[in-house]
Amino acid sequence: MQPSVAIILINWNSLEVTSDCIVSLKGIQYANYSIVVVDNGSADGSGKALKQLHPEIILIESATNLGFAGGNNLGFDYALAQAYDYTIMLNNDTLVEPDFLSHLVQYMEAHPQVGAIQPRIHFNHNRDLLWNGGSYYAKCWGYFYSKDENKIPSPESLTIKEVDWITGCAFLTKTKTLQQTGLLAEQFFMYSEDVDLSFRIKALGLSLVYHGDSVIYHIAGQSNKSKTKGKEGFVNPNVHYMNQRNRIWVLKKYTPWYCIPTVLTYNLIYLLGVLAYFLVRRRFSKFKIVLKAIKDGLLGNIH
Numbered sequence: 001m002q003p004s005v006a007i008i009l010i011n012w013n014s015l016e017v018t019s020d021c022i023v024s025l026k027g028i029q030y031a032n033y034s035i036v037v038v039d040n041g042s043a044d045g046s047g048k049a050l051k052q053l054h055p056e057i058i059l060i061e062s063a064t065n066l067g068f069a070g071g072n073n074l075g076f077d078y079a080l081a082q083a084y085d086y087t088i089m090l091n092n093d094t095l096v097e098p099d100f101l102s103h104l105v106q107y108m109e110a111h112p113q114v115g116a117i118q119p120r121i122h123f124n125h126n127r128d129l130l131w132n133g134g135s136y137y138a139k140c141w142g143y144f145y146s147k148d149e150n151k152i153p154s155p156e157s158l159t160i161k162e163v164d165w166i167t168g169c170a171f172l173t174k175t176k177t178l179q180q181t182g183l184l185a186e187q188f189f190m191y192s193e194d195v196d197l198s199f200r201i202k203a204l205g206l207s208l209v210y211h212g213d214s215v216i217y218h219i220a221g222q223s224n225k226s227k228t229k230g231k232e233g234f235v236n237p238n239v240h241y242m243n244q245r246n247r248i249w250v251l252k253k254y255t256p257w258y259c260i261p262t263v264l265t266y267n268l269i270y271l272l273g274v275l276a277y278f279l280v281r282r283r284f285s286k287f288k289i290v291l292k293a294i295k296d297g298l299l300g301n302i303h
Contacts (some may be wrong), residue, residue, distance in 0.1 A: 002032040003085035003105055005172075009092045012065060014150030015046035017090040017219065022047045022054050030101040034058055034084070036075045041065035052294045067189035067271040068168065076183050079175050085282045088172040089194075093219035095124060103214035104172045107160065114174040115197065115206025118166045120157060120215035123150075133157035137164040142251045142263035144195060158212040166208050168194030170216055173201065180204055185302050191239075192246035196302060199254055203230075237286045244271070248297025 007025060011018040018037065025035055035057045039047025039066040051059045058075050062148050079087040086105060090096075102115050121132040133148035134157065144165070148157050171194060181200040184193045198208055248267075255263050271294060278287040 002030065003109065004083075005033040005081035005101065005105060006036050006075065006082070006087040006088055006175075007028065007033055007101075008036045008038065008072055008079070008087060009213040010068060010071040010075075011037055011042060011046055011050060011092055012071075013042045013044045013046055014092060014279050015044065015049050015068075017257045018046070018050055019053055021090070021092050021148060022050070022057060022093055026054075027098050028096060028101050029098045030105065033101065035206045036060065038062065038071045038074045040067075041069040050204040057301050062215040066186070068192040069188045069190065070186045072168075073183045073186060076175075076178055080178065084175050086172060087178070089168050089172065091217075092242040093122050093124075094121075094169065095217045097215040100216050101172075103211050107209065107211055108174070111209070113205075113207055114209050115177055115201035115204060116166045116171060117211055118163075118170050118172065119216050120153070120210070120212045121167070121169055122215065122217050124219045128152055129216055130157060130219055132167050132169065134161060134163045135165045135167055137258050139256060140259040141266045142255060142259070143266065144192075144247070144250075153212075158274045160209060160211050160213070163210045165195045165198035166210075169218055171197075177201060177204070177206070187300075187302065188214065188246050188249070189242055191242045192250045194252050196253070237289045240286055241289045242275075244274070244290055244293035245297040245300070247301045248294065249300060252297075253302050 008017060009021060022035055033194050037050055037057050039059060039061045041062050045059050047059060051057060058078065060078060062071065062074060076087060079271065087107065100119050104119060108114055108117055121130065123129045123131045129150055130148045130153055131154060132146045137144050137145050181197065185196055202208060245285055251263060253266065274290055275287055278290065
């Protein structure tokens, strides 16, 4: 019998996008799975509408928006309570190939030393281009990056390989591993929670794997960009706040002592560049919120 898998989708005022993802998942070749939709405080009734459109889903409703981390934790709690073998965080703005889940679960079953696994992720608007070809961490620079982003897949991107962290866009792990690591750190709200959980899994002595034969497509940035450009650009300033604050929290927790001088130097130059860019573009709200992110990042910590 196939291992059971809980597929967790976070919905926030995104009826059409989440519904398209569910329709895509209904076409997968893997049989023993459940779609767990966490409605994250939607104001448009989209959670209940999704249940009407797709009665087979498991709907968990939160009265408030708990963020990506808190919303996924509700799904993880359900998967743990129901004793699923595996659980996968999957962005609701993704579409999947029919065999994507089979590849991931089969590899995990054959390699018990693997703690988490992700598929190859392409952009949906141009399926020739990669969104994520594996995620890495240059620890002595304090730099997190994805391989071959916006590029045609290289031969390396088509392989199965070990990586430094797994993106929360599609993050498959065993539920028993979550019992050992604990769930996502909810104070992140969104961004970098996947890096933190990846590093906690690695601390158990388990490896992280990218599977080039498993493929999904990502719309990318669906919930964080406005359709029209304002004086502050397309991206909500809070995105920059969460991104920069959370990066600093991760660096404070995981930078080895011998890398501190280079990490400080690199990130000082990087953050000064970000601030200068917003000043030159006269995006003063973003300038101020990045300053706040730096302050809160330095004063706060991941629990």
